[in-house]
Amino acid sequence: MPELPEVETTVRGLARYLDGAKIARVSVNRPDLRRPFPPGLVQTLTGATVTGLGRRAKYGLIHTDRDQTVVFHLGMSGRWRIEPDTIEKHDHLVLETAAGHVLALNDARRFGSVDLVDSAALDQWPPFAALGPEPLGNDLTPRHLHQAFKDRIAPVKPLLLDQRIVAGLGNIYVCEALFRAGIRPDKEAGKISRPALERLVPAIKTVLAESIEAGGSTIRDYAQPNGELGYFAASWRVYGREGEPCACGGTVARFNQGGRSTFWCPKCQK
């Protein structure tokens, strides 16, 4: 479900209910996701006021007036359910605001995480300190990719999934960005030409921006998130389209890279 555009739209959806809100009740329905919930999570959040929301890479941020920020990651299957009718299986963390709004973090596979981090030291939090530039910020440039890919013999696609090189890309958008840039996913990263990198950077930015604009690929309705495919899924040009025709007249192909499916058009990506 969640790559950068999905996390961004999730955060925007949460902000409608949480920004400036007081958290009246917090319940944790199991001890852990990928990691244990942080000790003191319930105590710290109960009675706290949310001072703002944000995103870093694929992490969502809920800032509070306790000088602590809730940092959540949705893993593969995580989503926030807003105003659920009932609490369901896999609603692991539930927040209720003083205004009576209920928000439930649901994650069947539990690859996600929730951490509590000192707000003033977020950048030094180890998972954040290791991240590369935000793809939608000014620091993702052809020069940055040139430096990151220099002398690397690995194929470009798994390198773009490396959060230390670009923070926030996932399998769908890497496939889509490489398609738009006309670069084959198994191209040796260090051998990608400068003009190709000049195409790749805007391809990454536009595919992410268009998806955010469309509300993400998988989260359709923030009033009642249901995990169904979002509008942007209809805009995938290669992802999930093995065997279908490409606009160029070729056929979308699929192969495996590092245990992940790669979709591409052998006719337009060189």
Place this chain on the structure above:
DNA sequence: CGTCACACCTGCGAGC
């Protein structure tokens, strides 16, 4: 350090 394989966990659709 770079690269790769694998582990973590549940649900769903396809095929038999």
Place this chain on the structure above:
DNA sequence: TGCTCGCAGGTGTGAC
């Protein structure tokens, strides 16, 4: 109807 298999948007660790 019910079983097994393969697959899924991510990350972290450990072996070479």
